[in-house]
Amino acid sequence: MTLQKFVFVPEASILREGGPICDLVEADNLDVLPQLPDSSIDCIYIDPPYNTGSSALEYSDRKTHAQWVDFVRSRLVHAARLLKDDGAMFVSIDDREQARLRLLCDEIFGEDNFVAQFIWHKTNRGKALSRVVRQVTEYVLCFAKNRKTLNRVGLFGSEKNLDSANPLGNRSNKRGELVFPPGQVKTNLDNGTHPAGFRGSREDTLSVEVIKPFEVQDGQIVSELSVFGRFRWVQETLNERIQQGTIFEIRKGKFRIVFYSDVGHKAPSSLLDSRCDVGTNESATKGIFEILGNTDILCLYSKPVSLVRYLLNSVVRDRKDAIVLDFFAGTGTTGQAVAELNEEDGGMRNCVLITNGEFRRYPRIAQQRLKVVFSGEAETGRKSPPGSLRVFERIPTST
Numbered sequence: 001m002t003l004q005k006f007v008f009v010p011e012a013s014i015l016r017e018g019g020p021i022c023d024l025v026e027a028d029n030l031d032v033l034p035q036l037p038d039s040s041i042d043c044i045y046i047d048p049p050y051n052t053g054s055s056a057l058e059y060s061d062r063k064t065h066a067q068w069v070d071f072v073r074s075r076l077v078h079a080a081r082l083l084k085d086d087g088a089m090f091v092s093i094d095d096r097e098q099a100r101l102r103l104l105c106d107e108i109f110g111e112d113n114f115v116a117q118f119i120w121h122k123t124n125r126g127k128a129l130s131r132v133v134r135q136v137t138e139y140v141l142c143f144a145k146n147r148k149t150l151n152r153v154g155l156f157g158s159e160k161n162l163d164s165a166n167p168l169g170n171r172s173n174k175r176g177e178l179v180f181p182p183g184q185v186k187t188n189l190d191n192g193t194h195p196a197g198f199r200g201s202r203e204d205t206l207s208v209e210v211i212k213p214f215e216v217q218d219g220q221i222v223s224e225l226s227v228f229g230r231f232r233w234v235q236e237t238l239n240e241r242i243q244q245g246t247i248f249e250i251r252k253g254k255f256r257i258v259f260y261s262d263v264g265h266k267a268p269s270s271l272l273d274s275r276c277d278v279g280t281n282e283s284a285t286k287g288i289f290e291i292l293g294n295t296d297i298l299c300l301y302s303k304p305v306s307l308v309r310y311l312l313n314s315v316v317r318d319r320k321d322a323i324v325l326d327f328f329a330g331t332g333t334t335g336q337a338v339a340e341l342n343e344e345d346g347g348m349r350n351c352v353l354i355t356n357g358e359f360r361r362y363p364r365i366a367q368q369r370l371k372v373v374f375s376g377e378a379e380t381g382r383k384s385p386p387g388s389l390r391v392f393e394r395i396p397t398s399t
Contacts, residue, residue, distance in 0.1 A: 001352065003035050005395050012367055012391040014374045020348045020387035022335045022374070024367060029327040033078035036352070041082045042322035043315040044089040045308055045334050046230045048072055051097050069100055074110050075327065082325065083145035086153060088115060090311045091141045092303060098139050105143050115142040115150065120307060121273035123281050140272070140311065147204045155314040157268030157276070165249070165258040168230040169206040177211065178238055180225040185257070186249040189216045199255035205230060208255060221250070227257070268314050272307060279304035288331060291367075291372050302331040309337040320347040329353035332366030336373050339385035346386075367391055 025032050063071065079089055089109075093101050106114065106160040118140040125136075144150040193213050203369075209228035215223040233241070246261040261344050271280045279287075284304040312334070316322035326334035338351040350380030355366050376384030 003032065003392060009391040011191065011395050012371065014371060014389045016388050020342050021350045021390065022275045022353065022370065022387060022389050024335065024370060024389065025392045026355060026367065028074060028356045031394065032354050033075065033327060035081055038081055039084050040318055040323060041310055041325045042084055042087050044079050044083065044253065044325045045311055046326055047092040047303055047329045047330060048328045050094050050268040052170060065100060068097055069104055072101065073104055073108070076104065080108050080145065086149045087145045088150060088315050089143050092138060093162040094138045101141060105141060113144045113147045115139055115144050115147065116270055118270050118272050120278065121280065155268055156265045156317040157314065158266045164259060168231050168233070168257040168259055170230055173230045173232060174229060176231055176234060177226060177228050178231055178235060180248065182223050183220055184242055184248055185221040185225055186219055186247065187216055187221055188219065188251055191216050191218065191282050196319045206256065223230045232385045276310060277306055278310050279306040288369065289370055303333050305333055305337050305340065308333050309340055313339055313341060316349055320345070320349065322349045324349060327354040329366050331354035335370045339373060339387065342387060343385040360362045
């Protein structure tokens with residue numbers, strides 16, 4: 001990465017031959033973002049100031065709503081420019097500015113490119129002294145550069161379970177005909193020839209009509225099966241799924257057609273909690289302590305690595321050479337998350353982190369944290385992840 005007015009800091013970096021690169025730029029993000037090339041980023045995660053009035057942040061976190069919107073807008077316009085056509089951005093936020101952030105993203109990215117508003121279960125405690133509401137959740141807004149393009153690949157949540165049956169019927173779709181080639185449908189129907197005709201109740205919109213007789217032998221429909229009903233797929237999609245090895249089955253009773261498939265994936269849930277292995281603020285604090293061993297940092301507003309890793313993985317799981325950007329990098333959580341993803345699957349994902357040292361008491365905490373992560377010196381005993389950490393600082397101006 002080449003940046004004007006910035007210098008590489010070798011003593012703060014960890015360099016290895018080959019492998020992915022994590023670039024940490026210590027500067028105001030508006031000094032860096034204009035220098036990054038258009039359509040170069042696969043995924044962005046940011047955790048901007050929440051405008052709560054905190055004195056712990058280097059950025060002023062005590063603004064009017066209008067000032068906060070202007071502050072964020074000047075940076076999000078670069079985010080929209082930097083994303084690839086199939087890229088996506090995640091932004092953490094709480095109740096105070098969530099509504100304004102949503103409207104701002106609608107303005108910059110377009111309403112049609114809104115993907116989701118995730119709810120993150122941030123703590124198991126809440127504020128014990130609150131007499132109104134114990135806040136235990138925050139939000140993560142997701143916008144795509146181009147929702148239609150992103151829809152073609154989707155967001156990854158988890159692997160599909162081959163043991164789970166999926167109905168082929170869909171009540172909301174128009175009726176149409178599907179033709180299954182011989183030997184493609186399993187069944188527990190009796191051996192022999194089964195007649196054409198309507199199956200099930202005519203009042204049931206998922207009932208199907210068998211267009212011509214079919215033959216069953218030893219648990220398989222050995223002749224062509226032609227059915228008419230409301231299905232989630234058209235014939236072209238069915239043919240593709242058959243080629244991909246999808247298994248189809250019909251059981252006695254209502255004559256429902258189901259399929260089993262490990263093709264594709266399940267989309268992520270809109271609720272981010274322990275059920276998808278996403279941790280809380282408490283786990284974030286514990287994680288930083290395990291790396292730096294400093295009890296003074298326990299008050300920092302860091303997100304858990306598991307949250308950022310889950311969000312990034314939803315976009316870059318199958319993009320082993322993706323580029324990830326975080327321009328409110330804070331304690332360096334995103335850098336660690338990308339390193340862990342690469343370690344898990346051998347990926348070559350690069351990341352660019354920009355931080356101005358948001359935390360006044362710990363101006364270089366991201367650098368300290370990532371140096372430990374990439375050197376493998378953490379108290380957890382984990383090996384260092386593959387790749388290099390490169391640190392850049394602004395060239396001091398002469399006085």
